[in-house]
Amino acid sequence: MQQLNFEPVLTSDKETALREHVRSFLAEHGDFPAANVIDSWSVCDPAFSKLLAEQGWIGMTWPTEYGGGGRSYLERYVVIEELLAAGAPVGAHWVADRQSGPLLLRFGTEAQRQYFLPKVTQGECFFAIGMSEPNSGSDLASIKTRAERVDGGWIVNGSKIWTSWAHVCHYMITLCRTAEPSDNRHAGLSQLIVDLHAEGITIRPIITLAGEAHFNEIFFDNVFVPDEHVAGKVDEGWSQVMAELAFERSGPERFLSSYKLLEESISVLGKMALKQESMATIGKFVARLMVLRQMSLSVASQLQDGKLPVNEASVVKDLGTSFEQELPEAMRLILSTEPRANAKEGIERLLSDTILKAPSFSLRGGTREILRGIIARGLGLR
Numbered sequence: 001m002q003q004l005n006f007e008p009v010l011t012s013d014k015e016t017a018l019r020e021h022v023r024s025f026l027a028e029h030g031d032f033p034a035a036n037v038i039d040s041w042s043v044c045d046p047a048f049s050k051l052l053a054e055q056g057w058i059g060m061t062w063p064t065e066y067g068g069g070g071r072s073y074l075e076r077y078v079v080i081e082e083l084l085a086a087g088a089p090v091g092a093h094w095v096a097d098r099q100s101g102p103l104l105l106r107f108g109t110e111a112q113r114q115y116f117l118p119k120v121t122q123g124e125c126f127f128a129i130g131m132s133e134p135n136s137g138s139d140l141a142s143i144k145t146r147a148e149r150v151d152g153g154w155i156v157n158g159s160k161i162w163t164s165w166a167h168v169c170h171y172m173i174t175l176c177r178t179a180e181p182s183d184n185r186h187a188g189l190s191q192l193i194v195d196l197h198a199e200g201i202t203i204r205p206i207i208t209l210a211g212e213a214h215f216n217e218i219f220f221d222n223v224f225v226p227d228e229h230v231a232g233k234v235d236e237g238w239s240q241v242m243a244e245l246a247f248e249r250s251g252p253e254r255f256l257s258s259y260k261l262l263e264e265s266i267s268v269l270g271k272m273a274l275k276q277e278s279m280a281t282i283g284k285f286v287a288r289l290m291v292l293r294q295m296s297l298s299v300a301s302q303l304q305d306g307k308l309p310v311n312e313a314s315v316v317k318d319l320g321t322s323f324e325q326e327l328p329e330a331m332r333l334i335l336s337t338e339p340r341a342n343a344k345e346g347i348e349r350l351l352s353d354t355i356l357k358a359p360s361f362s363l364r365g366g367t368r369e370i371l372r373g374i375i376a377r378g379l380g381l382r
């Protein structure tokens with residue numbers, strides 16, 4: 001049986017100094033409204049992304065020749081951890097920074113890197129993820145969106161769904177079928193960089209349980225994509241998507257979506273005489289958080305070494321999203337308050353937002369059942 005690798009990682013004085021720097025930046029710019037602090041990496045604020053770009057906090061690990069910071073994954077980890085813990089609205093550049101940029105660095109052409117990456121690091125170019133379709137979510141290999149070869153490029157027809165921030169983003173890395181399905185279901189898929197303002201694209205919002213419109217349906221009606229916008233190799237998109245998911249699944253966003261609720265609950269409960277049982281509940285959540293943090297740091301360090309820890313990333317996401325989903329109900333039981341969706345601020349609002357948003361935490365980026373299948377296969381148990 002294969003082993004999981006969660007080698008412990010210690011951060012150094014360099015990262016501690018950077019953490020202090022991020023905290024002083026947040027002391028100046030971090031007065032975020034309560035309505036935006038739960039799941040803040042799904043909150044899109046291009047002006048705030050621009051501020052982060054000015055600090056050099058987008059594309060931090062990318063080579064300087066493409067506008068990146070040439071810094072380590074651990075430094076990036078420290079920055080995003082502080083931003084998420086503060087509830088900063090980092091959604092606009094999130095996907096480009098986390099996975100589209102790394103994908104282009106790994107599989108893109110030199111021209112694509114030179115064209116797209118500096119724009120991303122300047123906070124001027126945002127990417128969406130175009131994978132899921134109405135009848136293909138978990139079973140991604142069954143997608144129907146087709147790209148057909150024409151002179152100088154491809155014509156795309158089909159649709160995508162649940163596409164976060166497509167109405168704000170500039171481009172979408174779109175998984176398409178470029179060859180007829182065969183015995184090998186994973187063959188014949190390609191990733192295209194689609195300009196979301198191109199002719200033939202229609203984007204329609206879908207309203208979430210929390211009343212927000214951050215994800216969409218997208219329809220492609222004969223959309224032309226030039227050859228220069230093929231990301232990686234034609235018909236070999238599947239292995240690229242799998243590599244992308246290691247970046248997508250392991251970060252601190254997979255357990256910090258509800259963090260502000262934990263922080264505020266501790267602050268409220270700290271002023272009350274607590275039962276032993278309630279203290280034990282808080283203690284358990286804090287302990288789980290610290291373990292998840294170490295596991296996620298370990299994955300960041302493996303990415304730094306050029307590895308693709310797909311199994312470990314899946315474990316972080318499975319345990320992390322369970323943590324952030326269980327938190328609201330546990331806090332509701334020990335706080336003597338009820339959730340209130342129309343409260344402007346305070347614990348009632350945080351509780352309500354977390355309850356309404358939490359169901360999606362374990363769906364986006366691969367469901368719990370799918371992750372457990374990946375882990376079992378990766379460990380040689382299936």
Ligand SMILES: Cc1cc2nc3c(=O)[nH]c(=O)nc-3n(C[C@H](O)[C@H](O)[C@H](O)COP(=O)(O)OP(=O)(O)OC[C@H]3O[C@@H](n4cnc5c(N)ncnc54)[C@H](O)[C@@H]3O)c2cc1C
Pocket residue numbers: 128129130131132133134135136137138139161162163164215360361363364365366367368369370373
């Ligand atoms: C907030 C949010 C944002 C999202 N953003 C994006 C985005 O930007 N881009 C994008 O492409 N997608 C996005 N998604 C879509 C997300 O990736 C899919 O919802 C997810 O992969 C599940 O697919 P599905 O919704 O089609 O569910 P299904 O695949 O239909 O699954 C339904 C249920 O069946 C279970 N199931 C399915 N297959 C199996 C199996 N083989 N074994 C056991 N159980 C199984 C699943 O675990 C799930 O519980 C987003 C989703 C959410 C909730």
